[in-house]
Amino acid sequence: MNWSISPMEWQALSLSLKVGLWASFASLPLGLGVAWLLARKRFFGHGLLNAVVHLPLVVPPVVVGYALLVTFGRTGMIGAWAYDVFGLSFAFNWKGAAIAAAVMAFPLMVRAMRLSLESQDPGLEQAARTLGANPFRVFFTITLPLMLPGIVTGLVLAFARALGEFGATITFVSNIPGATQTLPLALYNFTQVPGGEASALRLAVLSVGVALIALMASEYLARRARHLTGEDAA
Amino acid sequence: MIENTLKIDIRHKAGDFGIKAKIEAQPGITTLFGKSGAGKSSIISMIAGLVQPDSGRITIGEEVLFDSSQNINRAPENRNIGYVFQDARLFPHMNVRQNLSYGLGRMEADQRQPQFDAVVTLLGLENLLTRKPLKLSGGEKQRVAIGRALLSNPAVLLMDEPLASLDAARKSEILPFIENLAQEFALPIIYVSHAVEEVVRLSDSLVLISEGHVAAQGTVEALMSRIDLSPITGRYEAGAVLTPIVSEHLTDLNLTQLNLLGHNLFVPAVPITPDTAIRLRVRARDVSLALERPQGTSVLNMVPGQIHEIDQDDGPHATVAIKVQGTPANTDQPQDQTILARITKKSLQDMNLQNGVTVWAMIKSVAIDRHSLGGHGRGTKRS
Numbered sequence: 001m002n003w004s005i006s007p008m009e010w011q012a013l014s015l016s017l018k019v020g021l022w023a024s025f026a027s028l029p030l031g032l033g034v035a036w037l038l039a040r041k042r043f044f045g046h047g048l049l050n051a052v053v054h055l056p057l058v059v060p061p062v063v064v065g066y067a068l069l070v071t072f073g074r075t076g077m078i079g080a081w082a083y084d085v086f087g088l089s090f091a092f093n094w095k096g097a098a099i100a101a102a103v104m105a106f107p108l109m110v111r112a113m114r115l116s117l118e119s120q121d122p123g124l125e126q127a128a129r130t131l132g133a134n135p136f137r138v139f140f141t142i143t144l145p146l147m148l149p150g151i152v153t154g155l156v157l158a159f160a161r162a163l164g165e166f167g168a169t170i171t172f173v174s175n176i177p178g179a180t181q182t183l184p185l186a187l188y189n190f191t192q193v194p195g196g197e198a199s200a201l202r203l204a205v206l207s208v209g210v211a212l213i214a215l216m217a218s219e220y221l222a223r224r225a226r227h228l229t230g231e232d233a234a
Numbered sequence: 235m236i237e238n239t240l241k242i243d244i245r246h247k248a249g250d251f252g253i254k255a256k257i258e259a260q261p262g263i264t265t266l267f268g269k270s271g272a273g274k275s276s277i278i279s280m281i282a283g284l285v286q287p288d289s290g291r292i293t294i295g296e297e298v299l300f301d302s303s304q305n306i307n308r309a310p311e312n313r314n315i316g317y318v319f320q321d322a323r324l325f326p327h328m329n330v331r332q333n334l335s336y337g338l339g340r341m342e343a344d345q346r347q348p349q350f351d352a353v354v355t356l357l358g359l360e361n362l363l364t365r366k367p368l369k370l371s372g373g374e375k376q377r378v379a380i381g382r383a384l385l386s387n388p389a390v391l392l393m394d395e396p397l398a399s400l401d402a403a404r405k406s407e408i409l410p411f412i413e414n415l416a417q418e419f420a421l422p423i424i425y426v427s428h429a430v431e432e433v434v435r436l437s438d439s440l441v442l443i444s445e446g447h448v449a450a451q452g453t454v455e456a457l458m459s460r461i462d463l464s465p466i467t468g469r470y471e472a473g474a475v476l477t478p479i480v481s482e483h484l485t486d487l488n489l490t491q492l493n494l495l496g497h498n499l500f501v502p503a504v505p506i507t508p509d510t511a512i513r514l515r516v517r518a519r520d521v522s523l524a525l526e527r528p529q530g531t532s533v534l535n536m537v538p539g540q541i542h543e544i545d546q547d548d549g550p551h552a553t554v555a556i557k558v559q560g561t562p563a564n565t566d567q568p569q570d571q572t573i574l575a576r577i578t579k580k581s582l583q584d585m586n587l588q589n590g591v592t593v594w595a596m597i598k599s600v601a602i603d604r605h606s607l608g609g610h611g612r613g614t615k616r617s
Contacts, residue, residue: 126284127323129310131337131386141336145327229327 005202011178012186013206016163019094019182023101023165024109024158031106031154032147035113040122056168057107065171068100072172096173097180101162109158116150117143148225156218160211183207238389240422244280244290244300253277253287253446259390259422259439263412266426267433268443268466274426277443278392281424282317283310294389314340316388320395322375324367330378331363337386345387353381356418357411373404377411384419391415391423397432405432412436430468434458434475434515442466454513459572461545461553472553473517474574479563480508495560495571500534501600509564518553518576520599525585527594535597539573541589544582552579554587556595573597 005013037043038050056064072079072090082088090096120143128138166184173180175189187203190196240259246252253273257264266274279285281292283299286307292300299308299315316337324333334353338346354360357377367375376396383391393412397405413436416423427433433440433454440457442449444466450457457463459474478494483503490506492499492514499514506512527536539556546552554577559570573595587593 121323123319123321123323124325126310127317127319128325128336129284130282130313130315130317131382132311132340133336134309134311142325 002198003202005206006199008177009186009199009203009206012181012183012203013210015094015097015178015181016183017210019098019101019165020159020162022095022098023105023162024155026098027102027106027109027158028151028155031109031113031158032151035110035117035154038110039114039117053110054107056104061104061165061167062171064103065100065168068096068103068168068172072096072099090173092173092176093179097165097169097182098162100168100172101165102158104165104168105158105161108161109154112154112157113147113150116147116153120146146229148229149222152218152221152225156214156221160214163207163210163214183210238295238421240281240292240294240390240424242277242281242290242292244277244287244292246276246280246285246287246290248276251446253280255443255446255448257441257448257451259424261416261420261422262438263416263423263425263436264439264441265433265437266424266441266443267430267437268428268449270428272443273446274428274443275394276446278317278394278424278426281390282315282392283308283313297389314387314389316383316386316391318376318379318383318391318393318396320398322367322372322379324370324375324378324382326367328366329363330359330365330367330370333367333378334359334363334382334385336382341385341387349385349387353384356414357381371404372400373407376400376404376408380408380411380415384415389421391419391421393423393425395426395428397427397429409435430515434513455571458515459555459574461543461555461574464545464553472574472576473515473520474555474572476514476516476571476573477511478514480504480506480510480512481563482508493563494537495558495562495569497537497558497560499537499597499600511564514600516573516597516600518574520597521573521575522596522598523554523556523575523577523581523585523587524594524596525591528596531596533596533598535600537573537595537597538592539595541587541591541593542572544587544589546579546582550578550580551576552582554582554593556593558595 034049034053038046070076074080074083074089074091079090082090088095090099124142125138128142133141164184165182166188169180169182170185175181175185181189183203183206187200187207190200190203238261243256245254251273253276255277266277268274276285280287287300287302289302290300291298291302294314298306299313300306325336328336334350338350341349354363357380359377359381362370362374362378370378380396397408400408409432416438425436437454439451440454441451442457442463449466450463455475455477458467464472476494478492478499481491481493483490488503489500490503492501537558539558541554542557543555544552554575556573556575557570558573559568561568575595
């Protein structure tokens with residue numbers, strides 16, 4: 001058994017990390033906004049927004065990938081517009097893969113942040129208002145800092161989900177080595193060709209390793225965040 | 235200091251529950267007293283701007299905070315109102331110093347440091363400044379919350395049962411601070427409570443709240459001795475509030491002699507300078523009545539007076555209001571004060587007690603609730 005990792009496998013790993021980091025961090029502001037809307041506001045369409053956000057959890061990933069292809073493809077509504085205005089293309093490149101991963105990970109991110117918002121005592125925000133803080137200052141000095149553990153959890157969950165993304169990605173941006181072939185896609189590829197067993201095993205071990213590191217890092221970060229928000233008794 | 239009388243006149247309906255309140259609060263402590271759920275907290279939430287009343291007007295001096303007829307409704311952050319919540323609501327991610335400083339922005343820049351130091355000293359927070367709220371005791375949390383509200387430069391301070399979640403020891407730790415506030419900072423303090431001891435000790439003015447409306451507003455002495463208000467002030471705890479003057483200390487007997495309109499009262503020695511007016515609460519159930527001055531009794535405190543009201547309740551008891559007349563030691567003006575006695579209806583019949591009858595009130599126990607009406611009170615003692 002040869003444990004040395006081939007350039008192609010390295011490529012899949014680095015692409016996966018890039019896609020995962022972009023997918024989780026770039027969707028953070030939107031995730032925060034949606035979590036805040038769902039947790040704090042009651043409005044017409046609240047239930048619908050909640051359902052749409054959670055949709056990727058329940059529909060087959062292939063359906064999500066197909067929907068992305070239709071909307072974000074070069075001829076799709078958003079895809080054509082993004083290309084005309086910004087010269088951005090998502091078709092068959094890593095950006096498309098990041099979008100697919102972000103959409104699939106979005107419900108997990110929103111859920112974690114919404115829970116941390118809902119567990120926050122709104123009385124603290126009221127207290128801040130009576131001390132002269134406007135809603136803007138209240139959000140950035142009270143609400144957001146106290147959400148930190150939830151934000152860390154949301155980011156890590158989204159990152160982990162993005163790393164594992166398969167169905168939506170392969171449907172939307174296909175399986176192109178060096179461009180859209182992330183770890184799971186490469187792993188799938190090697191299981192389909194004769195003599196690929198060693199590569200498949202190495203990639204599987206790599207995947208587990210990355211996931212383990214991410215989980216331990218999140219545990220550490222969440223502890224630090226809880227310390228900052230004064231939740232730990234230590 | 236600008237004239238900052240708080241005036242509110244508001245109506246609000248939430249479900250079946252209606253609030254209708256007209257209250258005026260001068261600098262000093264105005265307590266809102268009533269049962270849980272009477273609407274006290276709702277009223278101060280509306281003063282702070284956390285809840286919007288359906289209609290009415292709220293002003294501090296010339297400043298209009300809310301006026302439904304002019305469509306004025308200032309946001310909480312623009313009302314200059316300090317709010318001490320029952321649960322303290324300290325920001326858990328900030329240490330005590332950061333919590334105290336959160337509202338400093340409303341104060342003139344050159345005032346911040348001296349005021350900060352003054353409040354820290356007043357509330358004894360020097361050793362807590364670097365601690366996070368989680369490591370504070372309940373009493374310490376409330377002291378920080380009071381300091382934080384004071385440092386936001388309020389024109390009015392609202393306190394919503396700040397002692398309700400504390401045990402007796404913590405309460406007596408904080409009460410003196412609150413007593414001092416009204417004198418140190420000449421601002422109206424609205425103090426919400428359902429504990430009669432706190433009310434008697436702290437009130438400069440008392441507002442009785444019942445089922446969302448103001449049942450009565452006046453001095454503690456006047457309202458606590460009104461039998462018709464006893465369903466609100468509480469029957470079992472019912473009792474009149476008296477304001478005698480300290481006459482002398484009988485050191486060999488460990489007693490202090492008080493002068494109530496020319497009548498002597500004796501209480502366990504209290505360290506108060508003679509000639510100071512103090513506030514006593516005499517519970518109605520601690521008072522018994524006699525038609526003539528009793529002889530050969532161990533009861534020390536006996537005061538003659540005239541019955542002016544009798545209220546018979548559904549049970550075996552009746553409450554009798556006795557008016558004591560005389561001239562206080564510090565003026566020439568005759569005054570009267572009222573003592574309440576809770577006796578059985580049988581005694582009422584046997585003694586043939588009616589309005590106008592002169593009786594002797596025998597006081598078995600006295601609670602000293604406020605050591606000085608001029609204000610250096612410390613602690614509550616019972617004899």
